[in-house]
Amino acid sequence: MEINSKQLTTNGRLLSLDTLRGVDMFFIMGAGYLFSSLAQLFPNSFWMGISEQFQHVSWNGLAFIDIVFPLFLFIAGISFPFSLASSRNKGFSERKIRFNIVRRGIILVLLGMVYNGLLQLDFEHMRYASVLGRIGLAWMFAALIWLYFKPRTRGILCVLILVLYWLLLVFVPAPDGSGDSLSLEGCLVGYVDRLLLPGVDTFDPEGILSTFPAIVTALLGMFTGHFIRTDEWNMSPTRKACLLAGMGLVLLGIGILWNTVFPINKRLWSSSFVCTVGGISAIMFALFYYIVDVRKCQRWTLPFRVIGMNSITIYLAQRMIDFGFTARFLFGGVIGIPENEAVENVLYALAYITVCWIFLGLLYRWKIFLKV
Numbered sequence: 001m002e003i004n005s006k007q008l009t010t011n012g013r014l015l016s017l018d019t020l021r022g023v024d025m026f027f028i029m030g031a032g033y034l035f036s037s038l039a040q041l042f043p044n045s046f047w048m049g050i051s052e053q054f055q056h057v058s059w060n061g062l063a064f065i066d067i068v069f070p071l072f073l074f075i076a077g078i079s080f081p082f083s084l085a086s087s088r089n090k091g092f093s094e095r096k097i098r099f100n101i102v103r104r105g106i107i108l109v110l111l112g113m114v115y116n117g118l119l120q121l122d123f124e125h126m127r128y129a130s131v132l133g134r135i136g137l138a139w140m141f142a143a144l145i146w147l148y149f150k151p152r153t154r155g156i157l158c159v160l161i162l163v164l165y166w167l168l169l170v171f172v173p174a175p176d177g178s179g180d181s182l183s184l185e186g187c188l189v190g191y192v193d194r195l196l197l198p199g200v201d202t203f204d205p206e207g208i209l210s211t212f213p214a215i216v217t218a219l220l221g222m223f224t225g226h227f228i229r230t231d232e233w234n235m236s237p238t239r240k241a242c243l244l245a246g247m248g249l250v251l252l253g254i255g256i257l258w259n260t261v262f263p264i265n266k267r268l269w270s271s272s273f274v275c276t277v278g279g280i281s282a283i284m285f286a287l288f289y290y291i292v293d294v295r296k297c298q299r300w301t302l303p304f305r306v307i308g309m310n311s312i313t314i315y316l317a318q319r320m321i322d323f324g325f326t327a328r329f330l331f332g333g334v335i336g337i338p339e340n341e342a343v344e345n346v347l348y349a350l351a352y353i354t355v356c357w358i359f360l361g362l363l364y365r366w367k368i369f370l371k372v
Contacts, residue, residue: 014082014228016292019301020285021075022308027054027068029307029314029356034349041342059184060263067277069131069266070217072311074281076139077221080146081229094147101143107372108136111312115319128197129206132312137211142218154223158216162271165213166262169270182263189268203267210269217269220251220278224285241290245283252279306357306364313370314360323359327351 032054039051053064087097110118112130120126145154169188170181176194177186184190189210190203197204228240235243255264255276264272291297307314317323328335331351335344363369 014078014289014293015298015301015305016285016288017075017078018305018308019292020288020304020308021072021311022301022304022306023288024068024071024075025307025311025314026304026353027065029318030349030353032065034346034353037342037345037349041346057266059267060265062264062266062273062276066266067280069134070214070269070273070277071281071284073135073138073214073217074221074224074278075285076135077142077218077223078225078228078285080139080143080218080222081225084143084146085229098144098147101140101147104372105136105140105143108139109133111316111372112136115316123198125199127199127204129193129204129208131206132315134206134211134214138214139218141211141215142222145215145219146222154219158219161212161216162274165209166258166271168209169268170262182265182268184267187268205267210267213269213271213274216274217278220274220282224282228289237294238290241286241294244289245286248279248282248286250279251275251282255279303357306360310360310363310369312372313363314356316370317359318356321359323352323355324348327355330355 035047035054036051039047041047055063056065057063084097087100092100109130109132112132112134113126113128115132116127116130118126145157149157172188173179173181173186174188174191176191177183180186181188184203187203189207190200192209193200193204193207194202196208200207224244227244252275255272255274255278258272258275262270262272264270264276266273292301327348328351331347331354335347335351338344338347
């Protein structure tokens with residue numbers, strides 16, 4: 001007998017979603033340093049190639065690590081149709097739901113500012129844009145669009161935002177720039193940041209104009225979450241996973257074609273970047289959804305769900321808590337045994353990840369979760 005999508009959730013949560021979020025955060029929680037250390041230990045083409053994928057591309061192009069941030073925003077989008085349905089089932093008014101959306105967006109912006117040093121009170125030199133701020137604003141505006149517009153209009157808005165952003169950046173260079181409208185110094189995105197954001201000398205990768213295409217990234221996640229949650233198309237979960245992967249491939253193809261005239265660029269959050277990482281994100285979620293929630297292969301997911309259910313916690317905690325000191329305090333003796341710097345770096349990376357996971361594991365065991 002075929003099961004429906006709603007039967008795949010546990011306590012209102014998709015295990016695949018928490019698992020994928022945990023895998024995504026794992027690469028922020030020290031995995032990048034681990035792979036770089038392995039490349040130093042084994043300096044062959046394979047490990048060097050892996051290590052290069054954990055170094056952000058300076059301008060145009062795409063490395064694996066460049067997918068981590070937009071994937072998290074995409075995942076936040078997937079969650080929204082589930083949380084929206086839960087709020088409505090609890091009898092929340094539309095006004096209350098709208099208030100919660102705006103509050104969450106503002107809290108994430110403030111947490112991003114705290115991450116950047118707000119509590120140091122050095123307002124003159126502080127960076128006001130942030131990763132959490134980008135997530136908060138893009139998710140908030142996407143959620144409000146989802147709340148107030150019908151599906152067809154949402155899709156039209158996605159296309160309009162991406163096309164208009166493309167045309168704006170191609171045909172309107174920075175008045176004070178180099179003349180190349182798609183360069184770091186000459187793009188309109190940097191000019192707006194220099195004009196409106198305090199302390200920006202050239203460009204902020206989480207600045208003002210590039211927030212608009214990021215809204216589409218969140219909306220793509222919301223379309224995905226709605227597609228998985230609803231049974232209005234009378235599809236089996238297996239068919240949904242296959243169709244979602246197919247749609248991801250189409251979106252990836254659009255991004256690659258668009259790259260020929262509007263380069264894939266994470267710092268600009270270019271329209272081709274939105275399509276490319278949106279397609280990759282959809283394919284990854286389809287795979288996790290099929291393996292974890294449809295096929296019920298779930299035993300391996302716990303270590304990642306521990307991370308995924310407190311993702312913002314570990315992001316902030318790594319800024320505020322010296323996990324490196326704790327790792328050396330607990331495992332310093334073992335780390336120093338090899339008397340080989342490359343091996344010591346690998347052991348330190350493993351110790352750091354272990355300490356972070358123990359911290360999250362205790363929170364998970366005590367059912368302490370930071371919810372925004």
